[in-house]
Amino acid sequence: MQLKPPMTMMDFFRKSEGTWFSQRTVHHFDTTAEQSGDSNIIIEVLDKNDTRIIKVCEEQNIDRDLPVGGASFLWQDNLDDPNPNPNWAAILVDIPDKEDKTRGRFLRNKGYVEGIPVVCQYNFSPDGVLTIITEYEKNQGMERCWFITDDFRVRVSTVKMMNGVNLMGYCSERRCVSNQMLKKMAQKYSLVS
Numbered sequence: 150m151q152l153k154p155p156m157t158m159m160d161f162f163r164k165s166e167g168t169w170f171s172q173r174t175v176h177h178f179d180t181t182a183e184q185s186g187d188s189n190i191i192i193e194v195l196d197k198n199d200t201r202i203i204k205v206c207e208e209q210n211i212d213r214d215l216p217v218g219g220a221s222f223l224w225q226d227n228l229d230d231p232n233p234n235p236n237w238a239a240i241l242v243d244i245p246d247k248e249d250k251t252r253g254r255f256l257r258n259k260g261y262v263e264g265i266p267v268v269c270q271y272n273f274s275p276d277g278v279l280t281i282i283t284e285y286e287k288n289q290g291m292e293r294c295w296f297i298t299d300d301f302r303v304r305v306s307t308v309k310m311m312n313g314v315n316l317m318g319y320c321s322e323r324r325c326v327s328n329q330m331l332k333k334m335a336q337k338y339s340l341v342s
Contacts, residue, residue: 154277154296157250158243161279162220164296165192168325175318179310190322191223191233201240205258209266216242219255257283287311300324 155161169190176183195202197218206213224237238259245253252272259266269283276295283290292306304320
């Protein structure tokens, strides 16, 4: 079956909903340091009337009628930790372009590079690659993300300081299969064998 890439931000959020295992490598050019690590990303799709969406709009003085929805992103060191750290969470609010739904902006209650509220610009290329550009006070971030399959995606990012590119990152992410899904799969295959 051919992959159908998401072409709107809400479709991207829906396709991303669930828990993902993320393996990342980050290169810091100012110190020639390299980091790598594993984490989990927990993504939940939010309705436009969700109180978290309303709060972000109020904090950034945005008309509540503009968003079409959003998502909660939560980063976690390990799924064995029962409660993810709320300091590693972000709420994204989607405001698509009225004329072209493959582009728009989204609000973040907390930026990735600088922990302040930010507005990001996004667009989807015809092949489904999502590009996000975020302007911070002293930095500019650019991230690209695309699905290889429904359960595997790739993200690459750069952060540019005033004096040039400061870091680059690469993440490969696999969807985690829930216990409920594992049980369904086991039942399906036990009936077949």
